[in-house]
Amino acid sequence: MKIIVCVKQVPDTEANIKIGADNKSIVEAGIKFIINPFDEFAIEEAIKIKEAGKAESVIAIGWGPERSQEVLRTAVAMGVDDVVLLKTDAVSIDSYTAAKILAAKIKTMSYDLILTGKETIDDGNMQIGPMLGELLNIPCVTLVTKLDVDGANLSAKREIEGGYEVVETACPAIVTCQKGLNEPRYPSIRGVMLAKKKVVAVEPAAAEADQITVTTMAYPAARSGGKVVGQGAEAVPALVKLLHEEARVL
Amino acid sequence: MLNLVGQIVLVLCILAATGFFAFEVWKRTRLVKTGRRDVIRTDKPMLRLGFVICRVISQLCSIKDRPVVGVMHAFVFWGFVFFAVATINHVAGAFSQGFSLWGHGTFNDLWFLGVDIVAVFCIIGTIYLAVRRFIVKPVAITKPMPISRSPQSAIVLSLIFGLMVTYLLNQGGEIVLKGEAFARWMPVSQAVAPLLAGLSTGALELLNSVMWWAHILMVLVFLVFIPHSKHFHLVAGPVNMFLRSHEPIGTLKKIDFEKTEEFGATTVNQFQWKSIMDFFSCVDCGRCQDVCPAFQSDKALSPKVIMMSLRKHILHESGNLLKGEAPSEPIMEAWIKDDEIWACTTCGACMEACPVCNEHIPTIIEMRRARMMMENKFPQELNPAFKGLETNSNPWNMGSSARAEWAQDLNVPRMAEKQQAEYLWFVGCAGCFDDRGKDISRAFAKILNAAGVDYAILGEEEGCCGDPARRAGNEYLFQMNAEQNVTTMQQYKFKKIVTCCPHGMHILKNEYGQFGGNYEVIHHSQLIAELISAGKLKVESNGTGKITYHDSCYLGRYNHIYNEPRQALQATSKDGLVEMARAKNKSFCCGAGGGRMFMEETAGTRINHIRVQDALNTGAATVGVACPFCKSMFDDGIKEKGLEDKLKVLDIAQIVANSLR
Ligand code: SF4
Ligand code: SF4
Numbered sequence: 001m002k003i004i005v006c007v008k009q010v011p012d013t014e015a016n017i018k019i020g021a022d023n024k025s026i027v028e029a030g031i032k033f034i035i036n037p038f039d040e041f042a043i044e045e046a047i048k049i050k051e052a053g054k055a056e057s058v059i060a061i062g063w064g065p066e067r068s069q070e071v072l073r074t075a076v077a078m079g080v081d082d083v084v085l086l087k088t089d090a091v092s093i094d095s096y097t098a099a100k101i102l103a104a105k106i107k108t109m110s111y112d113l114i115l116t117g118k119e120t121i122d123d124g125n126m127q128i129g130p131m132l133g134e135l136l137n138i139p140c141v142t143l144v145t146k147l148d149v150d151g152a153n154l155s156a157k158r159e160i161e162g163g164y165e166v167v168e169t170a171c172p173a174i175v176t177c178q179k180g181l182n183e184p185r186y187p188s189i190r191g192v193m194l195a196k197k198k199v200v201a202v203e204p205a206a207a208e209a210d211q212i213t214v215t216t217m218a219y220p221a222a223r224s225g226g227k228v229v230g231q232g233a234e235a236v237p238a239l240v241k242l243l244h245e246e247a248r249v250l
Numbered sequence: 251m252l253n254l255v256g257q258i259v260l261v262l263c264i265l266a267a268t269g270f271f272a273f274e275v276w277k278r279t280r281l282v283k284t285g286r287r288d289v290i291r292t293d294k295p296m297l298r299l300g301f302v303i304c305r306v307i308s309q310l311c312s313i314k315d316r317p318v319v320g321v322m323h324a325f326v327f328w329g330f331v332f333f334a335v336a337t338i339n340h341v342a343g344a345f346s347q348g349f350s351l352w353g354h355g356t357f358n359d360l361w362f363l364g365v366d367i368v369a370v371f372c373i374i375g376t377i378y379l380a381v382r383r384f385i386v387k388p389v390a391i392t393k394p395m396p397i398s399r400s401p402q403s404a405i406v407l408s409l410i411f412g413l414m415v416t417y418l419l420n421q422g423g424e425i426v427l428k429g430e431a432f433a434r435w436m437p438v439s440q441a442v443a444p445l446l447a448g449l450s451t452g453a454l455e456l457l458n459s460v461m462w463w464a465h466i467l468m469v470l471v472f473l474v475f476i477p478h479s480k481h482f483h484l485v486a487g488p489v490n491m492f493l494r495s496h497e498p499i500g501t502l503k504k505i506d507f508e509k510t511e512e513f514g515a516t517t518v519n520q521f522q523w524k525s526i527m528d529f530f531s532c533v534d535c536g537r538c539q540d541v542c543p544a545f546q547s548d549k550a551l552s553p554k555v556i557m558m559s560l561r562k563h564i565l566h567e568s569g570n571l572l573k574g575e576a577p578s579e580p581i582m583e584a585w586i587k588d589d590e591i592w593a594c595t596t597c598g599a600c601m602e603a604c605p606v607c608n609e610h611i612p613t614i615i616e617m618r619r620a621r622m623m624m625e626n627k628f629p630q631e632l633n634p635a636f637k638g639l640e641t642n643s644n645p646w647n648m649g650s651s652a653r654a655e656w657a658q659d660l661n662v663p664r665m666a667e668k669q670q671a672e673y674l675w676f677v678g679c680a681g682c683f684d685d686r687g688k689d690i691s692r693a694f695a696k697i698l699n700a701a702g703v704d705y706a707i708l709g710e711e712e713g714c715c716g717d718p719a720r721r722a723g724n725e726y727l728f729q730m731n732a733e734q735n736v737t738t739m740q741q742y743k744f745k746k747i748v749t750c751c752p753h754g755m756h757i758l759k760n761e762y763g764q765f766g767g768n769y770e771v772i773h774h775s776q777l778i779a780e781l782i783s784a785g786k787l788k789v790e791s792n793g794t795g796k797i798t799y800h801d802s803c804y805l806g807r808y809n810h811i812y813n814e815p816r817q818a819l820q821a822t823s824k825d826g827l828v829e830m831a832r833a834k835n836k837s838f839c840c841g842a843g844g845g846r847m848f849m850e851e852t853a854g855t856r857i858n859h860i861r862v863q864d865a866l867n868t869g870a871a872t873v874g875v876a877c878p879f880c881k882s883m884f885d886d887g888i889k890e891k892g893l894e895d896k897l898k899v900l901d902i903a904q905i906v907a908n909s910l911r
Contacts, residue, residue, distance in 0.1 A: 191626075
């Protein structure tokens, strides 16, 4: 079985995000970029399948600007066999455009399983997986927390509101990975050293114009300070009342 | 004097025994040489030699941590030295009647007096040590018992005992045969003589001859036996002391990633040669394990067992290694378990205690390095810490832009603004991100401002010093952190660096030099003590109860800073300072070092609970610490044991800041 993993480079979860002067993009200076955490689950799962002797190759495809090479190196360090970057001129493209450039590349490759994160933590659209399934005309199983593959078929446990379900489908298929699927490994230093020397294949992506454009970005409203309702047991009724009426969580 | 047949037999026996001994020594030397050769230990030869002579002759090596056992050991040691020389006389006597190395003057008489007296003390020593080992059985000897060499000790102690007895009986017999004049200076032999007085001349001659041969044969058996027993320390111990490290305890060597692709020790020949030397020098005495916080809290680790297992392992592989082939198995799993190497807090107590100057920490870290960097096998809890160090240069993975938030409402100058200052204050991750550490930073800022010190911090430009990564075997990540910091600090002018964290202090002072960063680094307790004594800091001693002080490993054993923290505390306390039973170089680790802060502690008892109990036993109301990690460990320990109303923990900076006038 051949596995393809789609990975994106995103700003670190702890990065202090500043909005640029144009009010539509973020300032990249001073930001640390990391591999999209959900894509990390996808890489780990692919490597695990390979280590279990069920896959012969794992190839990671990245998309985005030149700097995205870094996350592909991380993928190599973790253990994928080969990587390719679909280089875009724009720093950010919409999900459909991304799905199309990925599909165009994947169509030229042979594969049985595609793994990617359930979403990218920067834009958070959760669209690329399903769109890729559509463009490649293969089934897409989303939000997977457990995956079993046996060559021709796969069985996946996926999260649904208030519980989970187990689904089956035939390969080739695309699976989007959710937290809980596995514990991504820390890349071995030997792997990191090898990855440093790895020449990442960079292919210019023929990205069409975005269909969705960002017009404005803004910070969330500053959090207002907490409210002290009272102390001890007597405060409980007032607290319940507020939680119910004001916060509407009860 | 022997007849010709006797002389030939003797010569053959001596040749066989010394040949065998030489072969075994040669074999071990070759094995030592199979190790890596980056460590050089032949600088300052005179200093080294002087150290060995003083330490061995005085027997301080053995006495300093165990006075009674040490003195008994000294008796046996001195017996051994005298008898080694006496053996030369003994053998030469076989070829030339009445031979003596020093002729027959007064010195010779004195010499025999010495031998006589030493023999008695040596007998006392062997009996004491035998009773201790086989009847009293202290933990240091009996536990853990994977590869105890007590049977060997039985043989060796009997041999030494036998040497003394055969000597005294032989001399006693001579006295009866040759008369009193012969024995003017041999009070003990004289005392033995009457026991033999009833024997016929023939019987006496036979007895003498038997005792003579028994004595010399025992010496030769001993020679053959030494290399196979822990008594090889007679040979390797002094050599190992000569080769000891002149760097602070636990200082680690740099891996040159350009030059090697094998990191750490996966197989036993990948240790530094000095580590292998350590394995052969170990006496199995258990002094290291007696003071090891991991062993004392029932973890899988015993530094003694590490030494013993690796010695067994390398001897087991000697066939392959001496042929120039790779060992047949890796170290881990087969000889050492993961639970052992990851339990080490790198506290250095073992190294401080070891009579033959073994260096356990580098050995343990080499195994961690291989496990971490070559095989990717390490405690999973370290995963987020490593990721944090990589992306945000702190083990908690908090946004690096928040590094100086603790200083927001305080008047703390930045290097970026000042460009130069007398002191660069390297705050460190705990001081920047950990709530309990931030309290220390705030207190120290208050002190520096009150004393009008010219200082600045690096703010967001600062990164982790890299100590947790390096001690956890992730040398690659450590080097990233270190190189970044060296580059950052190059931009600014400063005279000294001051840190609140002993780990940062040690690594900046003693290990950044490997990356071109040579700094004068002091600990905040030193600066505080200096400011107080110079009158720049006015403190009031308040009566908040007695204080006890906990020596941090990296401040005390690593860098010998024992007095300044105490001076600072004394200046603030009316009720005075009380010492814990284990203090200064014998201090007991809080449990956080060696990256243990970021690993779980599930096996055995908790190290911090043991140390909190130490502090509680002093009756002090406050335990003063000098390290943010110690503070967290004490704080947790006090809470977990429900002792909040009896004991509280504060950093020296906090205590001093609270008593500023
Ligand atoms: S450094 Fe400390 S914890 Fe590690 S083996 Fe030595 S005594 Fe034990
Ligand atoms: S390493 Fe040193 S202290 Fe430990 S058992 Fe061996 S000789 Fe004794």
